[in-house]
Structure formats: structure tokens, C-alpha cells
Amino acid sequence: MLMRKKQKKQRNPSSPYERKISMYSKQIVKNCANASFIRKMFEKGLELAKQYGPENVYDFSIGNPFAEPPVDLRERMKELVDQPGVHRYMPNAGFPDVREKVAAFYSERSEKPIPASHIVMTTGAAGALNVLFKAILNPGERIVTFAPYFVEYGFYAQNVGAHLDTVETESTDFLPNIEGLRQAIQPDTRILLLNSPNNPTGRIYSRQDLEAVAGVLREKSAEFGQPIFLVSDEPYATITYDGHQVPNVLDLYEHAIVVNSFSKSLGLAGERIGYIAVGADVPEVNTLMDALIFCNRTLGFNNAPALAQKVVAEYLDVLPDVADYQAKRDLLYKELTALGFEMNLPEGAFYFFMKVPANFESSVDFANYVADKHQILVVPGSGFGCEGYVRLSYCVKMEVVERSLKAWQALAAELGLKK
């Protein structure tokens, strides 16, 4: 006892100050500690590459498009570099001509046109969601989303002191659970956050699904006396297969807002360019737009990057090389399901959400095992609010897919999966 007391009095040699948990934000330091698995995964990838050579590591963990932006987009970008005034501050919502072009893009595809004043250019979809949440939510209010969901949503909610509630979806198809949604909505739920095509499941919500969702939102908006906003996060909207299309939510629900980015569609992930498009019938829309523009400025974005704004405005309807993604999807799906792995065929995006084989207790165990034993990197489903699955990104070169097949075969044999 005496010894322990003595030890307690010793100060942490790395800091001359007494303190409770940390001298930095307690919440953020805690978040960093919790986020350490993803970092370990990343570090494991680097280690494995050193140990086995990068050609013997199969990294399906990352959604970072490796294709360069289209050649003509890059040529245009070079021209724009010299356009007078292009690198200066513009209004915080973005260049007026860029907002016009995005509004026109939506208006051509909508029953109800929206004006340029309903568009705010943002630093990617991540910036857009942070701006939206800050503009709409009071601390303590609630966002609801379907699980599995993009892991960052929880942090974005936390940034504004809001709660993220999740609705479990049917594990065989991950389609909207309508009754679950009805029960999850509380009097202070202000936003339903949808992600379609979905990261991690690759699911696209159909027009019918969305109409059912809108029905519940209308019912609950009326019951609680305030609109519930449908925020549709659509960075994968142009990556769809087999004729599937992402329905325009601005037509389907009167309180809908779309968030988008050009990270995946144009290979501009690092350039941080996206936008918010607000539906024609959103109530008190001028107040909302003022609030969005104010938050775009004061959260520290100031404005979306200038050169990127100008160039994407001219490439709004350019599609990525979907055939290339589709070839990888088809090959991996055929080979892996034949080996006995269980997964749905994605309708969009570039992810499989694969069931963890029964041999493992958790998605983390499985992810660690396949990394250590077979140099296959995947992300545990627990990070997406859905245990029992792992995410596989096929946003990789075809040679990685092809080379990985022998590793998947060895894994399946080892686990006794072959049916």
C-alpha cells in the first residue's frame, strides 16, 4: 500500500503537468484510441509489403480510385490554371456560374427544377455533411441511418453534439427496414441519412424503397410537428451496374437534400470537391441556404477549392470506367462464391460486404487472420456497425484481383468452405 502511494505521486515523465486524462480534448483522444484498429490495419499492410513484397499483398481495404481523372478534364484543368481570378476567394457558396451548372444538371433530371441558389459547393461530401448537420441540428437532436453505415457518420454527428441512431437492416439483402425506421424515429429526430449506392454493401435503394421511406418520414413529420429531412449521400451515384440507377430523391420527398462529391466519379478524391443540392420544396429554404453558407465559411472550409469547382462544373455528366469495375466485380463474385464465401452481388459502388465464415468469432478476428496468414487486407464490418461481415474494396488493379485468387483458394480450403 505504501509503495503504491509513492508511485502515484510520481509524475508522468513526458509532461510536467498534473492532469486527469489528457491535456488535449478528452473526446478526441478517446476517439483516436478507438480508431486504432484501422490504423493497425494500415500499418499491417505496410509491414506485410516489406515482409512479402508488395506484389504478394492483396489490399482490398481502401476505396481510393487509382484511375487518373479523364485526360480531357486534366487538359481543361491546365487551361483553367491561367484563367484570371480563378484562384481568388469567391462567394462562400461557390462561383455563381458553377452553382448555375450544378442546378441545371439537377433541373434537367427533376420534375421540379431547382435554382442555383439551392446549391452550395463544398469540400467533398464529408465537408457537405458537416455543413448540413451544423446548419440543421441543435445539440442533442438525432440523426437516424440504416446499418451498415459509413463509419465517419458517427463522428460527424458527434461534431455537432447530435446522436446517431441506427436501424438494423435485413442481413441477407440490406434493404431499408421500414418498420424499424418507423420505430427509430423520435420526437427530436431531424434527419434520415441515406447512402446509396451504399458503402459498404453496394446496395442501391430503389424508387419503391425510397417511396416507402418517404411515407414513414411524412407520417412522423406530421406526428411530431416538424419536418424530418432526408439527406441522401451519393458519392457513388455514377458507379452502377446492370442498368441500375440511383433515383432522384429530390422528386420523391419534399424535404430531401442531396450531398455529392467527385472523389469516386472523376478520380478527384484528394482535391476535395462536392456539393449540397436542396430540394425545391424544402420549407424556409432561404433561412436554410443562409445557414449552409454561413457554416461552409465558419467551420473553416471558407469555400470549396476554386480550381476544382471550375473544372467539375464542366464534367458533371461524365461517367467513370464502370466496365472496369464491373469486370472485377464479376470475376471476384464468381470466384469467391464458388469457393463457398457468401456475399450479395453489388448494384453500385465498388465494395462487397462478405459474410465472415463460421470459423471465426468476429470480423476483427477474421480480418487479422486473412492478413497474417494470406496477406489479404479487408475491413471488419464492426467498423460499419455490422458485426459478422467484412468489407472488400475492388477499387484495385485487375492484376491484384487475379493474383489474389490463389490466396482466396488456399483460405477456402483451410476453412473447409468448399461445398
Add this chain to the structure above:
Amino acid sequence: MLMRKKQKKQRNPSSPYERKISMYSKQIVKNCANASFIRKMFEKGLELAKQYGPENVYDFSIGNPFAEPPVDLRERMKELVDQPGVHRYMPNAGFPDVREKVAAFYSERSEKPIPASHIVMTTGAAGALNVLFKAILNPGERIVTFAPYFVEYGFYAQNVGAHLDTVETESTDFLPNIEGLRQAIQPDTRILLLNSPNNPTGRIYSRQDLEAVAGVLREKSAEFGQPIFLVSDEPYATITYDGHQVPNVLDLYEHAIVVNSFSKSLGLAGERIGYIAVGADVPEVNTLMDALIFCNRTLGFNNAPALAQKVVAEYLDVLPDVADYQAKRDLLYKELTALGFEMNLPEGAFYFFMKVPANFESSVDFANYVADKHQILVVPGSGFGCEGYVRLSYCVKMEVVERSLKAWQALAAELGLKK
């Protein structure tokens, strides 16, 4: 009475919902309403340009460098557009080679070198400050700054639930008020925020000033048992006159952090590129860096714009055309003080903080008067936490300065200023 009751029951026709203040964030809607004067100023500028012609409006309200980025920087930018992988996601802290170059830049100018791991690339200085505040501050903790101060600081503090306390400075010179600082620091004050060269005063804090400030911070850090960080916001660091230089705070105080941007120095304001540099001796620095990188990601920035990162890394010690700013400073100072207007000679940045003539009750009254009567646009000091002054930006073309002189003369005559 009866009528009033009836009116109260009528609903707002723009919204079918009952609600208390707004259906959006109450704090943000309130902020938007308060920020409306600056918007009115902006709209007034547009109106005046229509009414009198743009050549008869003298807009000294904005700090938006009109000079294009250097020709060779733009040429290099065009080459980088085609560099493989340059537009992809990179680690959230920035490209490793870019962080190396920024660290080397500081290390060459410091007594204690800092490693690349002490640098985080950010979307401008505004993004940097939001990331820093989120990483360091717990809700309810305090930031202190000298008034007058950049108006956005208050909103950045509010974003993390922190309080911004201000220390009045001596109104004739705006130098740090050391005794005021000592009294303003409370047990939960975690950051002193400095802006040098200062917006709006143009003041550069000398080495002596900063040593006195550091002395108070050391004294109070020891008294309250936790470090108080000195955050130095330096976007104008390369715009200095008459041999003045901005001292390196990383050498002067053991808990110093520098925030910078290339908006003013390289004419890249719209491209949103800056960084955070953390001093060599900051305690538990790995925890802080993890927290900064986590916040850079989860606040929605993800990373600083990729192409801009690459190009500024090669132009770290390029200076803007200071002689051009200096010519405008010297001409305006000579002419305006000769007319009887009172102002200090700025040591850096491109602003005068001019005393409001005794004829006016407030800085807003004066700003409105000079806009309406003489088409001169300035920003009221009340926005910078310092009533009795207006800010004049000389980040304008020389012809605007020259054309404005007759308007200033007429104004001085009207106010009976000539001594």
C-alpha cells in the same frame, strides 16, 4: 386583445409546422441574423457599382489578393496536374514529401528543428484553427486573444463549445497588453491566440513583445498545472514592410503552434491551402498529432487539397509583391493623415485600422455614411471587437487608391477635419 390572439394562432404560411424559433439550428440562424451587416455592406457595394459605375466605387472592404499566383508557380501546377496519383487520397495529414518540405522550411529557421511528423497540411488557416481547437479544447474551456481580432475567431471557438475572451490593447498602438493578458487567463484557459501581422491593425508583435507574452503564459501554466498553448495565426507573415520580420514563436515558447496559409502570400485564397506546425517541445506531442490528424479527417476536410499541397511545397519561400502593397500603403498613409484622418503606419498585412472621426457615434454609422455619400467601402471596427475604428484594405489596384483620393478629400472637407 382578441384580435391579437387570433393572429397568433395563424400559422406561418411558408411552413406547415409549428416551431419555436426556426426549424434549423437556432444558434446558426441567430448568427446569420447578426452577420447581416457585412452582407448589407457587400450588397451595398453591388448596388453602388450599378448606380455610379464600378469605376466610381472605392472598395476598401475586402482582403482578397487580386494578383495572380506567380507565373512559374502556375506553370508548375500545370505539370503537376498530370503527375500520376496526385489527385488521389493521401494520408489525412498530407503528402509525406510535402510535410517534409514544410518541416525543413521551419527547421532551417529555428533553433530546434521539427520533424515532418509535426506538420499537418490543412484547408487554409481557417481549417487549421478549427482542427486545432477541436483537438485541444474540451467544451467550456477558454481561448484568449487580443482585441481587435479577426471576426471569425468567435465562431471557431463556438464550433467546439469554447469561450473566446478578449484582452483590450492600447488603442494608440495595439501592442500586447501584458497585464491585461495576465488577468484574462483563467484556470480553464488553454490557448492564447495571436495574429501577427494582425488583421485588422497591421501590427507585427516584436520578439520582445512575444517574450513578455511567453513569460505570462509560463507563469500561468505553472499556476494552473497545465500548459497554455500559444497559437500563432500567420497568413500575412510574408507581407511585411521596412525590414520588419515576424519572429519565430516556435523558438520563443515551448508550447507554441504556428498556423499558416498561402492565401495571401501566393494569391491562392480560393484554393484553401495551409498548415499547422507544432513546436519541438510540445508535451505528449504524439497524442496531439494523432488528435490533429483525426480532426482534420472527421471535421470533413479529410485532407488539404492535393494539387495545392504539391505546388505550395515548392514555393515555401517565395514572397508576394510587397513593394506594390508598400506603394499603396505609403500613398494612402501620406494623403489620409495629411487630410486629418488618424491611423498607425502598418508594419505588415494590407490593412489600416483608421480612427472614426469624432463626428460619428459609431463605426457602423461612419461606414454607412462614407458608402452612401462617397462610395467608399470600409468595414466597421465593431466587427473586430473594437468600436471607434474602421478597417481599410489596400489590397486593391493602385488606380482605385488614386481615384479614391478626391473622395477622401471631399469627405475630410465635409467633416471639417483639416487641421
